[in-house]
Amino acid sequence: MSSELQLKEAFPPILEIPPFEVFTESEDEHRERIRQGVINLIPLEERNLLLLNSGFDVARQVGMLIETAEQSDDFQGTKTAWLEKTREDMFHFLWEFLARKPVLPINIALENNEVIAPRYGNRKLEDATNEIWRDGATKRAVKKLSPLVASSPASTLFVMTSPMGWVGPGQEVTESQTYLYKKNKDLSISGLTIRTSMALEDHETLLKRLGINLNTSADQISRIINVSETIAAQAGIDFKDVAGMMQDIMGTKIAWLDESTDREVSFDEIYENLEKIPGVDRAIQTTVDGFISSTDSNFNEISRESLTELAVELGKTIIRMQKAIEITDIDDAVKPSYETVIYITSSMPPEEFIRESQVIQMMKGCTASNSSTSIDSVTGPRNMAEGWHDGTCRICHSQTLVGPCSICSICAERL
DSSP, X not given: OOHHHHHHHHSOOSSXXXXXXXXXXXXXXXXXXXXXXXXXXXXXXXXXXXXXXXXXXXHXXXXXXXXXXXXXXXXXXXXXXXXXXXXXXXXXXXXXXXXXXXXXXXXXEEETTEEEEGGGTTXXXXXXXXXXXXXXXXXXXXXXXXXXXHHSOTTEEEEEEEOSEEEETTEEESSEEEEXXXXXXXSOEEEEEEEEOOOHHHHHHHHHHTTOOOOOSSOHHHHHHHHHTOEEEEETOOHHHHHHHHHHHXXXXXXXXXXXXXEEEEHHHHHHHHHSOOOOOHHHHHHHHHHHHHHHHHOOSOOHHHXXXXXXXXXXXXHHHHHHHHHHHHOTTOOOOHHHHHHHHHTOOHHHHHHHHHHHHHOOOSOSSSOOOOSTTTTOOOOOOTTOEEEEOTTTOOEEEEOTTSOBHHHHHHO
């Protein structure tokens, strides 16, 4: 059976459109249909392992593999690229959601005057950016980055900001993120994200200090869009200088109140993290490497059975990462070995897996899935705030994430 036939058999359309209706499926609708197909493959008793609508939605992650496989005859190349991207997404999920790091690395490079994401098949950064997020404002800002970098001298810093609040119909995020990109002396580019509790007016003030004056008398959504589509450039400053501006504007020693843990993160911790980008604990590194190696060796076709096994094992791997973090949090002096993590998770009863999956799903960050800040694959996605939950969309009747009005994000966008 061909891959195409297998895909059609495994993933029937979830929208039954009468023959007389003209219907063109958008990319987002197609992506959600594939995601729903993955969900339907998994037995109900194991569906918690999909971590639906968390910062690492396993169904969506596996769906990206299927979506790419539909368009390519090179199965091995598709699998290799997906594994590389998934490894990167797992580490970003670790830093943003599990370890709750206040400074996140952005893996980018400069090639032929284009800012690219090396671990996502060298895609242009703008192509890895959500075009719906904040009415396309973030994508418009990212589109400006490459020409700005190309035309600016070395040692120029570029600043984009993403305030907390509205991102789309019925959707909000609960933290602010500031993206910093620097054109280095050797003409390479480096980047990072700083997480804070900055208010919208704080973002406007920061951009004003960097030479950008915005209309602050507009309504709040318009102001959020204006801030999000703006990119500032200034030569001769570094990451720490911008962090200092942010502290001065906020007028406090506390940079970020992490709502998932109620932990107060100081600017001193921000400065410390600017000097040392987070690494990966050996147990977690081995856990991720084990999943990548096993999948590379054993996942050799796209079928119902293989996709089910892939999704379940990916979910278990994320939970193993969470357990390694939990053990360390109990006693910071304890660095669990890979063998310890495997032993603990292999003996966990089903209800413990459910508890761990619920812990992960409650974690707040900045995603709508692992392609997830507004910059889908490069910095991870942004988490939607309260009001969104698993349910049945009253428009398309799909089982998915719905808002307070019981409408999914795709139908909300079409309305």
